[in-house]
Every structure is written in structure tokens, then in C-alpha cells.
Amino acid sequence: ARSAAARAEREQKEKELARQMQEAISATASAMAAGRIADAHVQHERLAKLRRQLGQVPASLREALAEVESDYIRLADAQRWSDDTRRRQLCEELEVLPETGLHPDALATRVREIQAEWTTLDRLEAHAAGRNDGLARRFRTLCQKAIAPAKPYFEKRDELRKQGSEETSQLIAEAKAAVASENPDWRALNEMRKRSVEGLRTLDRVNPRERKNLAAELKQVLGIIDERIKTQHAQIESAKAALIARAAALAEQADTRTAMNQARDLQKLWQATGNGKRARDQAQWVVFRAAIDAVFARADSERAERTAHDRQAVEAAEGLCAELEAVASANGAADRSEVQRIESAWRALAPGDAALRQRFQRARDALEALTAKLDKDKRRAHFDAWVAHYDLLRRFETRQIDGEALSAARARLAPLVIGADAFQARIEAVADGYAIATADADDLRDCVLEAEQLAGLESAGEDRQRRMDLQVEKLAARMRGVQAPAAAAALEELMTRWIELGLPGDGDGEREARFKHAAAAILDTLG
Incomplete structure (x- = not known):
């Protein structure tokens, strides 16, 4: 009885494995027919595992299995040939890459991109990647040779960043010692504050991993210095x-x-x-x-x-x-x-x-x-009017005031010149109960970055690359003969664009505050 039960269990298991093999054969064929190469490799690996578990392929599946294996071999050969061609192209690009004169950062970036593409090819081929050992060794050697010219630059940059971190740490230590004195030299303390502010502005010269902590320490010291100076001023x-x-x-x-x-x-x-x-x-x-x-x-x-x-x-x-x-x-x-x-x-x-x-x-x-x-009030009158009207608009859009309060408050303000139509459209949309389109976050960010650039303010770390791209675009435009507008005209265009972009999203509060801060800084320069 035990022997019969074991035999029945074994036969049931073989039937289940045969059913799974049938599914794997169909899945492999479907993946190859649809052009899903990576999926075809996965299903073929599953099929091979089932074959090893079964030992002997059932007669009913042999013909289908042989057909799938034949198609898979042709597919794998074609993919290997195509991928090897691309791999050789990547190797050729690596050979000439050191002679292109790229900046070390751009050179390192390109090498990483080539390595990522190589890894993608290996992943798509699954186990077939092991057949390119010779080509792979050549690729690794060329990667090392390509990045070799940039190593002195990175070493020097690391050295400068280390020096910058040490200087900033020394500055923080000196500032802490200065504020710890009961009877400080106020002239020296004011000078230390200027140095601390300058150190905060030049934190890009320190190691990025240390930048956040050093910035926090500098801000803390600046807060203490400001408090002591405030107390002394009051006295x-x-x-x-x-x-x-x-x-x-x-x-x-x-x-x-x-x-x-x-x-x-x-x-x-x-x-x-x-x-x-x-x-x-x-x-x-x-x-x-x-x-x-x-x-x-x-x-x-x-x-x-x-x-x-x-x-x-x-x-x-x-x-x-x-x-x-x-x-x-x-x-x-x-x-x-x-x-x-x-x-x-x-x-x-x-x-x-x-x-x-x-x-x-x-x-x-x-x-x-x-x-x-x-003269100053005349130059900036319509800009100040925009700021006042915008503050009322945002309070109206956030339901802090109703339409009557909005109309009464606007009647007391100077007439709006900048973006008047867009203002009116947004007010009417809220009054009529229509939903105002939420502004695109990237458009708002570009508007903020242009305002900060015009005001001469630093941008957030994550926005610096985008700001550099905008500066490059403007430089290219000037090289084409496009004249940059005056500060007042540029600010007017930014204010008009800001109100036309639509309602800031829930996560755009910081960008809105940065835009208003930059606009205020620009107005100070106009004044």
C-alpha cells in the first residue's frame, strides 16, 4: 500500500511538472513572438529548470519543446550578434574617449553611461552574457584607461574640498570662541559675522557629504552672533x-x-x-x-x-x-x-x-x-501694486477672504498694471466656482530660478543645475543677437508669467515664497 501511494504521488508530481512545462513552453513562445527578449530569457530558464526536474520530457511535449528550443537558439544567436556589435561600438568609443578633451566630470559621466548600457545588454541576454568573456575583459580595461586622465582632476578636487572643509571647520571654531566671550570686541564680532555669511555662501567648495552639517553649524553660530549683536544694539x-x-x-x-x-x-x-x-x-x-x-x-x-x-x-x-x-x-x-x-x-x-x-x-x-x-516710489509703484494685489488674490483663492472683502481691499490699492487680465480671470474663476488649473511645478521652478538669477540670490542646491541650464540658454540667445531685457522689464515679464501659470500646487509653497523674496530683492535694486 505504501509503494502504491508513493507511486501515485510521483505520477501526480510528474503530471504537475508536465503541466508547468506546457505553460513555460507557451510563455516562452509568446515572449519571443512579442519581442520581449528579457521575458523570453526568464521563461526559457524556467523551462530548463522544469526539464531538469522531470528528467524525461513527455512525448506530448517533445515536438513543441523542440520547436521552442530551435526558435530560442536563433533568437539568442541574433541577439548575441546584435549585442556584440553594439559592445564593439562601445569599446571603440571608449578607445577615443580620452582624446575628446571632455571635462573630467563629463568624461566620468560618459563612462558611467557606457557601463550602464553594457550592463543592460548583459541583463537582456541573461546567461548568454558569459560567452563574451574576452570582449568583457577588453571593455573593463578600456574603462580604466578612459577614466585614467580624469583621476588627477578628481584627486585635486578632493584635496581642495578637504582643504575647504578644514577652513570652514576652523571658521566655525573661531566664531564659537568669539561668541563665547563675555565682553567681546564688537567690531571683531561683526567682522566674524561677515566671514560666517561668506562661509555659508561658499559651501560648494567643501565635500558634499559634509556640506549639510557645516551649513547647520554656521547657521547656528550666525543665530547666536545676531542675538548678541541685537542685544548690544538695544543697549x-x-x-x-x-x-x-x-x-x-x-x-x-x-x-x-x-x-x-x-x-x-x-x-x-x-x-x-x-x-x-x-x-x-x-x-x-x-x-x-x-x-x-x-x-x-x-x-x-x-x-x-x-x-x-x-x-x-x-x-x-x-x-x-x-x-x-x-x-x-x-x-x-x-x-x-x-x-x-x-x-x-x-x-x-x-x-x-x-x-x-x-x-x-x-x-x-x-x-x-x-x-x-x-523717484523710487514712481519706478516701483506698479510692481508694488502687483505684490499687494497678488497677496489679496492668494488669500481669496485660499478662502481666507470673500469676494466683497477682496473688492473692497483692491479698491484701496493702486490700479493693477501687470498681468491685469490674468488676475481678473483667476478671480472670476474662483467667484464662479470653477477649478483653476494647477501650475506646472517645473514652470514655476524656472520662473523662480530666473527671478533669483535676476536678483543675484543663491538658488537651492537641487536647482543649481537647472539654473545653470537656463543661464546657458540665455547666453546662447545673446550670442544669437537677442538682447537681454532691462531689470524692470524682466521683472514685469516674470510677474506676468507667474500669474498666468496658474494656481501653485500644495507642494509649491516654498517656490512661491522664494519668488516673492526674489521679487522684493529685485525691487530694492530698482529703487
Whole structure:
């Protein structure tokens, strides 16, 4: 009974193997007929394994197996012949590759591409690849010879990157030591901040594997430096505010000579206080200087009373200063003829009072600053309008505000000039409930990269190659005689293209922020 059961089990197993062989024969034939070479190799390997398991092929399958084997041999021979021809072409290309004068990076890239193609050929041939041992040895030898000229370059680059990593690490160590001091040299600390920022901008000269960690350390050190400088600026601002209060109190001092002596002492204390944030220092200096000037002006007035001529000269000078200050404090553009009249009268008067000269100069500087500001606002007005309208549009598209709030807010803004039609189309689409097409991420990235290039900003590491490609395209265009547009025209074109591309996707928030940052940097240069 056990013998019969074993025999029955063996016969059942042979039937199952025969059925699988029938499937493998059909699958191999189908793969060859469809031209799926790699699949044909896999199915043929399966068929060979089943033959080894069966030992003897059933008579019902012999004819089909013989036909498939014959077709497979012809297919394998044809593929080997075709692949060997391509392999020889690859070897010939490797032989002349060192003489092409390619950059080492391009040379290494081409060698890797050839190796990848060779591997693909081996994979497609499956076990047939073992028959090309001689050709394979030649290929490996040629690969080594082709890459040999580039090895000194890569070794030198690795050496420079190692040196750059060491220098950056040394910079980080020096910066940490500088911020660790309780009483640092603020001038040296500001200089260290500049060096740290420069080190962060030049991280491309270090090993890519170390770049991320070094960047994180530099940013951490910069944050500490900025915090300490911010604290020091706050202390200086507070000390100067106290000096301003003391200077203002000099107006109540009855004795003019005593007030003048105290004003001089306050000026020395002001200089000893040090320098804080430039804009705030300048604003405080204007107030402080005005209070100090008031003291000296009072002394000048007292001296002017001794001489009528001097008094008249001072009054005339003060009148001119007041006129120029009035012109400078006006909201609109100054009357050029009026300014020329005041300056001509000032030159004819030639006052000797230093305070008045400084006052007049401040008024003149204020007038120049006003003129420059008006010119700047005029140049960038329609760009600023685009930014304001765009912020409202994005809030409307993200349902932060409704249509009524959008219309009311836009009515308070300057009219939109750039991309007005595209703005209106997107607003109407949201208002009507239509879905706005999501912008292509690559188009948005190109727009961001062009804006960052125009602004002179660094791009993210993964975008540098694409930015280089765009720069090459522009260079090629200029070589063909296409003139590059001015910065204002280029920015207007970028803003129009950005709004026309469509709605940024869920993952495009960073690109949108980078575009707005680059646009703001470009506007600063226009101003």
C-alpha cells in the first residue's frame, strides 16, 4: 500500500511538472513572438529548470519543446550578434574617449553611461552574457584607461574640498570662541559675522557629504552672533535715548555757557557709546543733534544780538533753512526754481555759523532723500501694486477672504498694471466656482530660478543645475543677437508669467515664497 501511494504521488508530481512545462513552453513562445527578449530569457530558464526536474520530457511535449528550443537558439544567436556589435561600438568609443578633451566630470559621466548600457545588454541576454568573456575583459580595461586622465582632476578636487572643509571647520571654531566671550570686541564680532555669511555662501567648495552639517553649524553660530549683536544694539539705543533726554533738558538751562559745556560733554559721551543699528543710530542722531544745535543756536543768537548785521545774517540764514526744510518736508515734488532760489541766496549769504550750515545741509539731504524716494516710489509703484494685489488674490483663492472683502481691499490699492487680465480671470474663476488649473511645478521652478538669477540670490542646491541650464540658454540667445531685457522689464515679464501659470500646487509653497523674496530683492535694486 505504501509503494502504491508513493507511486501515485510521483505520477501526480510528474503530471504537475508536465503541466508547468506546457505553460513555460507557451510563455516562452509568446515572449519571443512579442519581442520581449528579457521575458523570453526568464521563461526559457524556467523551462530548463522544469526539464531538469522531470528528467524525461513527455512525448506530448517533445515536438513543441523542440520547436521552442530551435526558435530560442536563433533568437539568442541574433541577439548575441546584435549585442556584440553594439559592445564593439562601445569599446571603440571608449578607445577615443580620452582624446575628446571632455571635462573630467563629463568624461566620468560618459563612462558611467557606457557601463550602464553594457550592463543592460548583459541583463537582456541573461546567461548568454558569459560567452563574451574576452570582449568583457577588453571593455573593463578600456574603462580604466578612459577614466585614467580624469583621476588627477578628481584627486585635486578632493584635496581642495578637504582643504575647504578644514577652513570652514576652523571658521566655525573661531566664531564659537568669539561668541563665547563675555565682553567681546564688537567690531571683531561683526567682522566674524561677515566671514560666517561668506562661509555659508561658499559651501560648494567643501565635500558634499559634509556640506549639510557645516551649513547647520554656521547657521547656528550666525543665530547666536545676531542675538548678541541685537542685544548690544538695544543697549546702545537705550543709552543714546538717555543722552537725548539730557540734551533736550539743556533747553531749560538758564546759563548759555554752562549749557554749551554740558552739550560738549554729551557729544563726547555720545561718541563713546558706540555704534548700533545704522538706521536707528541715524534717527536718534537727528533728534540728539537737533537738541544740541538748539543750545549752540541760542548762543549764536545771543552773540548775534551784539551786532545787527550778524543778527540779520543769522535770521536770513535761518529763513533760508526754514524755507528749504519746508520744501523738504512737503509731500509732493519740490519746485526746482524755488530750490534754486533758496540755494542761490544761501551761497550769496555764506553764513559762518556751523550749526546753520549743518541744518541747511540736513534740509538739503532731506530734500534729496525726498526726491530719491519719490523717484523710487514712481519706478516701483506698479510692481508694488502687483505684490499687494497678488497677496489679496492668494488669500481669496485660499478662502481666507470673500469676494466683497477682496473688492473692497483692491479698491484701496493702486490700479493693477501687470498681468491685469490674468488676475481678473483667476478671480472670476474662483467667484464662479470653477477649478483653476494647477501650475506646472517645473514652470514655476524656472520662473523662480530666473527671478533669483535676476536678483543675484543663491538658488537651492537641487536647482543649481537647472539654473545653470537656463543661464546657458540665455547666453546662447545673446550670442544669437537677442538682447537681454532691462531689470524692470524682466521683472514685469516674470510677474506676468507667474500669474498666468496658474494656481501653485500644495507642494509649491516654498517656490512661491522664494519668488516673492526674489521679487522684493529685485525691487530694492530698482529703487
